[in-house]
Amino acid sequence: MSLTSIPGIEQQHDLLARAGRVLAGGGLGLFNLPDEVNLVIAAGKGSHVTDVAGRDYIDYHLGSGPDLLGHAHPAITEAVTAQLSKGTTYYFLNEHAIRLAERLVEAIPCGEQVHFTGSGTEATFFALRVARAHTGRSKILKFEGAWHGMHDYALWGTVPTEPSDYPRARPDSAGIPAIIGSEVLVAPFNDAERAVELIERHANELAAVIVEPLQRVLKPRPGFLEAVREVTRRHGVVLIFDEVVTGFRIAWGGAQECYGVVPDLATYGKAMAGGFPMACIVGRAAIMSALDGRRHPRHELAWASGTLNGNPVSAVAGLAALNVLAQPGTYEYLHRIGSRLRAGIVESGRRHGLPTLALGEDAVFGIRFIENNDVKSWMDLQAHDRELGLRWGIECLKRGLLVNPNEKFYISLAHTDADVDRTLEICDAAFAAVTS
Numbered sequence: 008m009s010l011t012s013i014p015g016i017e018q019q020h021d022l023l024a025r026a027g028r029v030l031a032g033g034g035l036g037l038f039n040l041p042d043e044v045n046l047v048i049a050a051g052k053g054s055h056v057t058d059v060a061g062r063d064y065i066d067y068h069l070g071s072g073p074d075l076l077g078h079a080h081p082a083i084t085e086a087v088t089a090q091l092s093k094g095t096t097y098y099f100l101n102e103h104a105i106r107l108a109e110r111l112v113e114a115i116p117c118g119e120q121v122h123f124t125g126s127g128t129e130a131t132f133f134a135l136r137v138a139r140a141h142t143g144r145s146k147i148l149k150f151e152g153a154w155h156g157m158h159d160y161a162l163w164g165t166v167p168t169e170p171s172d173y174p175r176a177r178p179d180s181a182g183i184p185a186i187i188g189s190e191v192l193v194a195p196f197n198d199a200e201r202a203v204e205l206i207e208r209h210a211n212e213l214a215a216v217i218v219e220p221l222q223r224v225l226k227p228r229p230g231f232l233e234a235v236r237e238v239t240r241r242h243g244v245v246l247i248f249d250e251v252v253t254g255f256r257i258a259w260g261g262a263q264e265c266y267g268v269v270p271d272l273a274t275y276g277k278a279m280a281g282g283f284p285m286a287c288i289v290g291r292a293a294i295m296s297a298l299d300g301r302r303h304p305r306h307e308l309a310w311a312s313g314t315l316n317g318n319p320v321s322a323v324a325g326l327a328a329l330n331v332l333a334q335p336g337t338y339e340y341l342h343r344i345g346s347r348l349r350a351g352i353v354e355s356g357r358r359h360g361l362p363t364l365a366l367g368e369d370a371v372f373g374i375r376f377i378e379n380n381d382v383k384s385w386m387d388l389q390a391h392d393r394e395l396g397l398r399w400g401i402e403c404l405k406r407g408l409l410v411n412p413n414e415k416f417y418i419s420l421a422h423t424d425a426d427v428d429r430t431l432e433i434c435d436a437a438f439a440a441v442t443s
């Protein structure tokens with residue numbers, strides 16, 4: 008069937024043209040697909056979505072991670088529907104937010120107390136503020152290539168194409184005050200010696216070290232997180248794990264459980280609210296007390312208020328999602344489906360003569376074309392063939408996989424073995440197309 012004969016294609020073109028006029032950048036954020044595969048989603052169910060043109064895709068983007076149960080999971084739909092008729096937001100305490108906080112404290116190794124926020128960006132921004140309030144110091148250290156959201160402290164050394172002049176880095180975005188650069192130190196991921204040296208050198212002025220324990224698709228080397236944990240503890244620097252991606256995904260207890268290192272604070276988002284807008288900071292009560300208006304006068308308090316914090320609709324969605332994730336077998340299933348897919352894609356890519364790697368964890372990984380088998384840092388990753396990754400991603404999209412080229416594959420509980428079989432056929436055809 009030619010593209011123009013697909014019912015709905017005209018409607019999709021029209022919507023994309025209108026988006027181009029009224030949405031800044033034509034999209035909803037930084038991310039835009041190339042025109043030839045751009046689409047408007049009409050609906051999602053389980054592991055699949057359909058676009059307005061009526062095409063079906065197996066979804067490996069999952070809303071950029073939140074839909075860990077798959078789209079429109081009945082447990083979440085029922086819980087949210089029941090809550091909607093009771094009101095959507097109160098600002099005052101609601102029982103669901105309290106129960107969700109209890110569940111988070113139970114599940115997360117560092118969790119003694121919780122503070123809800125609206126997004127992962129707010130969670131990392133406020134976690135850094137809490138660390139400053141707690142320590143009375145102002146600088147923070149992050150790792151090159153780490154993504155902590157969109158605030159002015161996060162956007163340094165996130166996607167550099169050349170090594171930073173460690174610990175100084177360039178801002179990623181226009182509009183960030185240069186002065187903030189003197190407050191943000193950047194170190195290469197997985198280089199324990201360099202991180203320890205920088206942390207020791209700046210310990211007196213360092214409030215926090217923030218790290219994505221699985222940095223995008225890079226696993227921590229044995230000993231790296233442990234070394235960062237040890238030096239931060241020794242110098243009273245708050246260690247923050249950004250678990251917005253890894254939380255409830257790579258294990259029930261997140262990266263802390265998976266890698267066996269417990270930070271002082273952690274930020275959670277995405278999967279924890281079952282596809283609804285909610286994120287949080289969790290951590291040690293002694294540090295979270297910087298947020299406690301019962302203990303501090305207002306001017307000594309770390310302010311982190313938000314109109315929709317602890318919103319009951321998001322809270323019931325989060326509780327429903329966690330109830331499903333807590334069932335026996337969840338993580339075994341995610342690992343089994345993810346590892347089959349990773350291995351199959353790598354085998355297929357290599358059969359087509361491409362240096363294919365599936366980096367990361369089974370539940371979230373990235374396909375990269377790179378000769379170096381020992382990729383450990385953002386700079387190592389720069390050697391990957393971005394152009395090939397884009398072309399292969401476009402060929403996958405054309406054949407019915409919803410993927411974000413050169414980014415991640417997210418696995419959900421809704422993905423089946425039949426999905427994996429079909430996906431591997433599509434990936435293979437996409438490899439054939441890019442090598443022909």
Ligand SMILES: Cc1ncc(COP(=O)(O)O)c(C=O)c1O
Nearest residue numbers: 126127128154155156249251252
């Ligand atoms: C590790 C990590 N931290 C923080 C964020 C920011 O979260 P949000 O997009 O909810 O602001 C993201 C977003 O992708 C992320 O991947």
